[in-house]
Amino acid sequence: MRHISAILASFLLIVAATVTSSAETLKLAVLKFGTVNWELNTIQHNGFDKANGFTMEVMGMAGGPAAKIAFQGGEADIIVSDWIWVARQRAAGKDFVFIPYSKSVGSLMVPADSPAQKLSDLKGTKIGIAGGPLDKSWLILQAYAMKSEGFDLKTNTEQVFGAPPLIFKKALQGELQGTINFWHFLAKMKAKGFRELVSVSEAAQALGLDPETPLLGYVVKGEFARNHPDLVAGFAAASRMAKDKLATDDAEWDRLRPFMKAKSDAAFEALKAGFRAGIPEQKPVDLEAASKFLALMAELGGEKLVGNAKSLPDGTFYTPGS
DSSP, X not given: OHHHHHHHHHHHHHHHHHHHHHSEEEEEEEETTOTHHHHHHHHHHTTHHHHTTXXXXXXXXXXXXXXXXHHHTTSOSEEEXXXXXXXXXXXXXXXXXXXXXXXXXXXXXXXXXXXXXXXXXXXXXXXXXXXXXXXXHHHHHHHHHHHHHOOOTXXXXXEEEEOHHHHHHHHHTTOOSXXXXXXXXXXXXXXXXXXXXXXXXXXXXXXXXXXXXXXXXXXXXXXXXXXXXXXXXHHHHHHHHHHHHHHHOHHHHXXXXXXXXXXXXXHXXXXXXXXXXXXXXXXXXXXXXXXXXXHHHHHHHTXXXXXXXXXXXXXXXXXXXX
């Protein structure tokens, strides 16, 4: 009997090894400390990748440009970027496709004791902006300030551009009277007493845009998606499974907390709430709303931002089976 049990155990190990080895591997190049890692960690820890027929390999990158180089050079199958970049690449002849990941956008934050109640109150102040002059949140807020208050936000303020951690640090040190940063840095600022003056979502809605349009997503090459339809569909399904778990399971967040760099309970709760607020609905992207958003970006950022993508290129957004 013991001999039979040993044979059975060996057989099961062989079967498991065969299944694992036959599963295709997806290589993702993402920012080493980006919030997307919370979702990817959830996929791996809960076996959502293997449950959907693939094994995921995550490569931590120092920055977005490095991830894009790895992707375009064939070292990675998937990266994270915004769909405006995907649309620009498609307009330039590159067959890239966007799988929605998050609708989270930033806001303009001010210190708790700031007298500012509207954007025009920032006249003559210094605003820190993560990224560069073509940051999409910055462009939207400029358009909103002009439309709602007739206020030229760019001309009437001094801008300080820099990497997100640097802008975050300068804000905490009191060197900035306003801050535009990625949502997770703003969540940490809110936990430290900063307040939101205007959210980018609010500004976008006032400009006639749909705040439900997911801006960030996973990017895959169209050829890869066509050659490996089950693999890409499996990844999209695993991503949704992770989102569903993170949307409802507080215990999963407790498990992730050591990876989140939340130095206080308030920061942890703000990051959790921010991530959950950014989870997009499981439905196709509204192409009309996306087209409107792209048109505004083309108007505000010009070719430096959108390249030749004056209108939404066909096939920008991933559709299973396409």
